[in-house]
Amino acid sequence: MAWIYLLLAACCETTWTFCLKFMKFSDLKTLKFINFFKWQGGLPVLIPFAGYILFGLANIYLFSLAIKQIPTATAFAVWTAITLIFIKIAELVFLDQRISWIEIFFMLLIMVGIMGLKVYSLQTQ
Secondary structure (H helix, E strand, O other), X not given: OHHHHHHHHHHHHHHHHHHHHHOXXXXXXXXXXXXXXXXXXXXXXXXXXXXXXXXXXXXXXXXXXXXOOOOHHHHHHHHHHXXXXXXXXXXXXXXXXXOOHHHHHHHHHHHHHHHHHHHHHHHHO
Protein backbone atom coordinates (compact mmCIF):
# COMPACT_ATOMS: atom_id res chain seq x y z
CA MET A 1 0.00 0.00 0.00
CA ALA A 2 2.94 2.31 0.65
CA TRP A 3 3.92 2.22 -3.02
CA ILE A 4 0.39 3.28 -3.98
CA TYR A 5 0.64 6.19 -1.53
CA LEU A 6 3.94 7.12 -3.12
CA LEU A 7 2.45 7.02 -6.62
CA LEU A 8 -0.51 9.15 -5.52
CA ALA A 9 1.86 11.59 -3.82
CA ALA A 10 3.79 11.91 -7.10
CA CYS A 11 0.51 12.62 -8.94
CA CYS A 12 -0.33 15.31 -6.40
CA GLU A 13 3.17 16.79 -6.68
CA THR A 14 2.83 16.92 -10.47
CA THR A 15 -0.53 18.67 -10.24
CA TRP A 16 0.83 21.00 -7.55
CA THR A 17 3.73 21.91 -9.86
CA PHE A 18 1.39 22.86 -12.70
CA CYS A 19 -0.85 24.83 -10.33
CA LEU A 20 2.25 26.76 -9.32
CA LYS A 21 3.15 27.28 -12.98
CA PHE A 22 -0.26 28.79 -13.81
CA MET A 23 -0.75 30.73 -10.57
CA LYS A 24 -0.22 34.48 -10.65
CA PHE A 25 0.38 35.84 -7.17
CA SER A 26 0.03 39.43 -8.35
CA ASP A 27 -3.52 38.73 -9.58
CA LEU A 28 -4.61 37.65 -6.09
CA LYS A 29 -4.45 41.32 -5.06
CA THR A 30 -6.88 42.31 -7.80
CA LEU A 31 -9.68 39.99 -6.68
CA LYS A 32 -12.89 41.70 -5.65
CA PHE A 33 -16.07 40.22 -4.25
CA ILE A 34 -18.02 41.20 -7.40
CA ASN A 35 -15.88 39.08 -9.75
CA PHE A 36 -14.83 36.42 -7.24
CA PHE A 37 -16.68 33.47 -8.80
CA LYS A 38 -16.98 34.65 -12.40
CA TRP A 39 -15.05 32.85 -15.12
CA GLN A 40 -13.76 36.13 -16.57
CA GLY A 41 -12.88 37.52 -13.14
CA GLY A 42 -11.76 35.49 -10.20
CA LEU A 43 -11.87 31.82 -11.19
CA PRO A 44 -8.74 31.84 -13.38
CA VAL A 45 -6.94 33.22 -10.33
CA LEU A 46 -8.65 31.08 -7.68
CA ILE A 47 -8.48 27.65 -9.36
CA PRO A 48 -4.65 27.42 -9.50
CA PHE A 49 -4.42 28.85 -5.98
CA ALA A 50 -6.94 26.33 -4.58
CA GLY A 51 -5.18 23.51 -6.45
CA TYR A 52 -1.84 24.68 -5.06
CA ILE A 53 -3.14 24.37 -1.50
CA LEU A 54 -5.20 21.20 -1.99
CA PHE A 55 -2.62 19.19 -3.94
CA GLY A 56 0.25 20.45 -1.78
CA LEU A 57 -1.44 19.21 1.39
CA ALA A 58 -2.46 15.92 -0.25
CA ASN A 59 1.11 15.41 -1.43
CA ILE A 60 2.53 15.94 2.06
CA TYR A 61 -0.03 13.62 3.64
CA LEU A 62 0.39 10.80 1.11
CA PHE A 63 4.18 11.05 1.13
CA SER A 64 4.19 10.91 4.94
CA LEU A 65 2.12 7.71 4.80
CA ALA A 66 4.54 6.20 2.29
CA ILE A 67 7.74 6.92 4.23
CA LYS A 68 6.38 5.17 7.29
CA GLN A 69 6.74 1.86 5.42
CA ILE A 70 9.45 2.58 2.81
CA PRO A 71 13.00 3.73 3.67
CA THR A 72 13.04 7.51 3.42
CA ALA A 73 15.87 7.82 0.89
CA THR A 74 14.30 5.21 -1.37
CA ALA A 75 10.87 6.80 -1.10
CA PHE A 76 12.25 10.27 -1.87
CA ALA A 77 14.23 9.05 -4.88
CA VAL A 78 11.29 7.14 -6.31
CA TRP A 79 8.85 9.99 -5.60
CA THR A 80 11.13 12.51 -7.33
CA ALA A 81 11.71 10.28 -10.35
CA ILE A 82 8.03 9.45 -10.80
CA THR A 83 7.13 13.12 -10.46
CA LEU A 84 9.67 14.07 -13.16
CA ILE A 85 8.26 11.45 -15.51
CA PHE A 86 4.67 12.55 -14.82
CA ILE A 87 5.59 16.20 -15.45
CA LYS A 88 7.19 15.31 -18.79
CA ILE A 89 4.16 13.24 -19.81
CA ALA A 90 1.81 16.08 -18.82
CA GLU A 91 3.87 18.55 -20.85
CA LEU A 92 3.65 16.25 -23.86
CA VAL A 93 -0.09 15.66 -23.55
CA PHE A 94 -1.42 19.02 -22.35
CA LEU A 95 1.17 21.60 -23.41
CA ASP A 96 2.09 20.10 -26.81
CA GLN A 97 5.81 20.05 -26.11
CA ARG A 98 8.10 17.80 -28.09
CA ILE A 99 10.35 15.04 -26.82
CA SER A 100 13.65 13.79 -28.21
CA TRP A 101 14.99 10.26 -28.30
CA ILE A 102 17.67 11.16 -25.79
CA GLU A 103 15.01 12.34 -23.34
CA ILE A 104 13.14 9.07 -23.81
CA PHE A 105 16.37 7.19 -23.17
CA PHE A 106 17.04 9.02 -19.92
CA MET A 107 13.43 8.64 -18.78
CA LEU A 108 13.81 4.91 -19.35
CA LEU A 109 16.95 4.99 -17.21
CA ILE A 110 14.92 6.70 -14.48
CA MET A 111 12.26 3.98 -14.74
CA VAL A 112 14.90 1.25 -14.49
CA GLY A 113 16.24 2.99 -11.40
CA ILE A 114 12.76 3.14 -9.88
CA MET A 115 12.20 -0.55 -10.49
CA GLY A 116 15.63 -1.36 -9.05
CA LEU A 117 14.93 0.66 -5.90
CA LYS A 118 11.53 -0.96 -5.50
CA VAL A 119 12.89 -4.49 -5.90
CA TYR A 120 15.86 -3.82 -3.64
CA SER A 121 13.75 -2.20 -0.89
CA LEU A 122 11.34 -5.16 -0.97
CA GLN A 123 14.23 -7.56 -0.41
CA THR A 124 15.58 -5.64 2.59
CA GLN A 125 12.29 -5.43 4.47
